[in-house]
Amino acid sequence: QVQLVESGGGLVQAGGSLRLSCTISGSISIHAAMGWYRQAPGKQRELVARILRGNTDYADSVKGRFTISEGPSMNMVYLQMNSLKPEDTAIYYCNVYHTLTRSNSWGQGTQVTVSS
Numbered sequence: 001q002v003q004l005v006e007s008g009g010g011l012v013q014a015g016g017s018l019r020l021s022c023t024i025s026g027s028i029s030i031h032a033a034m035g036w037y038r039q040a041p042g043k044q045r046e047l048v049a050r051i052l053r054g055n056t057d058y059a060d061s062v063k064g065r066f067t068i069s070e071g072p073s074m075n076m077v078y079l080q081m082n083s084l085k086p087e088d089t090a091i092y093y094c095n096v097y098h099t100l101t102r103s104n105s106w107g108q109g110t111q112v113t114v115s116s
Contacts (some may be wrong), residue, residue: 010112022094038090
């Protein structure tokens with residue numbers, strides 16, 4: 001059983017920065033992928049970034065601005081967001097994909113609002 005608790009969301013001005021944190025309880029396999037998704041009003045939930053054994057992948061819309069990283073023992077996953085734009089406004093969800101069992105764990109979501 002894996003639980004994800006997110007923090008760091010909030011309101012920020014365009015051009016500013018925000019750092020999201022996801023605290024993961026339970027042991028996570030090195031084979032598990034961690035990621036951040038987001039869903040804006042009226043839009044499909046989309047992958048923002050993921051990391052697996054140090055390898056990262058980003059949505060084109062955030063490349064060069066966002067950075068995903070993981071903490072010791074994969075207990076934490078972070079999303080550093082720089083040069084934020086109003087279109088980044090969304091609910092952001094932390095995700096763990098357990099590759100061995102092909103199952104997902106999700107956080108509760110945290111609101112990120114970027115004002116123009």
